[in-house]
Amino acid sequence: MDVTLTGETVLFPIAGDPIGQVKSPGLLTEILVARGINGLVIPTHVTAAAYPAFVAAMKTTHNVRGLIATVPHKQATLALCDQPSERAQFAGSVNVMHKREDGTWEGDNTDGQGYLNGVAACGYEVAGKRALLVGVGGAGAAIAYEILARGAAYLAIHDADEARRDAAIARLDARFAGQVGVGSSDPTGYDFIGNATPVGMREGDPLPIEADKYQSHQFVADCITKPEITPQLAIAQAKGCATMPGLGMFNAQADLLVNAMTGTP
Incomplete structure (x- = not known):
């Protein structure tokens, strides 16, 4: 520079x-x-x-x-x-x-575009897939929209703030009827799992997703850049999942x- x-x-x-x-x-x-x-x-x-x-x-x-x-x-x-x-x-x-x-x-x-462009750069496309997204705050809401805009078959949303979750689902359902609903922290049954919360940024944070339930065929993405590999991504990698750390989005x-x-x- x-x-x-x-x-x-x-x-x-x-x-x-x-x-x-x-x-x-x-x-x-x-x-x-x-x-x-x-x-x-x-x-x-x-x-x-x-x-x-x-x-x-x-x-x-x-x-x-x-x-x-x-x-x-x-x-x-x-x-x-x-x-x-x-x-x-x-x-x-x-x-x-x-x-x-x-x-x-x-x-x-630009959060949604950056997140999904980063995922695509890792060789993964969400089109036709079942997706779980944790967190629909400032970045998560944009990521949720982009997941569906790029052709995901279904998107489940989990957020500790239920009012925020429900408001996001209502907005998305108006545009992508029948393709979005309530999820949980359990990644079972999904092809793509994304963390769009800051949970994992600080040492001692709980896991935002029940990472012990990851399976090797799943793709797991995060938005946190520091640490580069969050605890939940480390577990995903250990289980053989393909992953995108926050730097991919960045x-x-x-x-x-x-x-x-x-x-x-």
């Missing part, structure tokens, strides 16, 4: 709480530089309570041209975005915004994020 900081450098904050786990600022900055953009992606630690004021401040900071939202801000960003994409509205969350010339935010959610999503935050078609 070769960035020359000047008064003309434009900024793209990435906001989260916590923020220490994010690996994207360096890679995204490298992509900006490779495209000839004098820009810098900077990590910003912002609490949920302070986040609306932070977004408002970034909106009036002229050399801030875009914003990336990570855990736990993606759903809150939807309400703060002036023009969210149809995909973001359906997912109920925004993870990246671009500031237009008139100073308003346009936003998208790498597949990088160009999508830069396109969205810079307003590149």
Whole structure:
């Protein structure tokens, strides 16, 4: 990465709480530089309570041209975005915004595309498969939509927040009638299992999925980048499952994020 900081450098904050786990600022900055953009992606630690004021401040900071939202801000960003994409509205969350010339935010959610592109890069396609997804928060809702949009035969959703789970299922059923329903942490009977929660990020976290029940024919994916191999992925690999760690999603999503935050078609 070769960035020359000047008064003309434009900024793209990435906001989260916590923020220490994010690996994207360096890679995204490298992509900006490779495209000839004098820009810098900077990590910003912002609490949920302070986040609306932070977004408002970034909106009036002229050399801030875009914003990336990570855990736990993606759903809150939807309400703060002036023009969210149809995909973001359906997912109920925004993870990246671009500031237009008139100073308003346009936003998208690239999580679902990144997750499934990463899975595809591992040689696996969800079309025609039975899938289980754990977690339908900011990233999970977008991933759920993309699983069905890519032709999964059926998607079961499990979330500790039953109200959030049921709301996601209702939205998806309106678009993919009869193909989505309530799941559990038991992966038995599914071809594809995805974790879209932050559970596994911290040492001592419980397993988000009953990983001892994995079978070798199943594909298991995670969205956590640190640690690279979560405890539940380690169990899946030991049982002979093909897997995608969170870095697969991260790498597949990088160009999508830069396109969205810079307003590149």
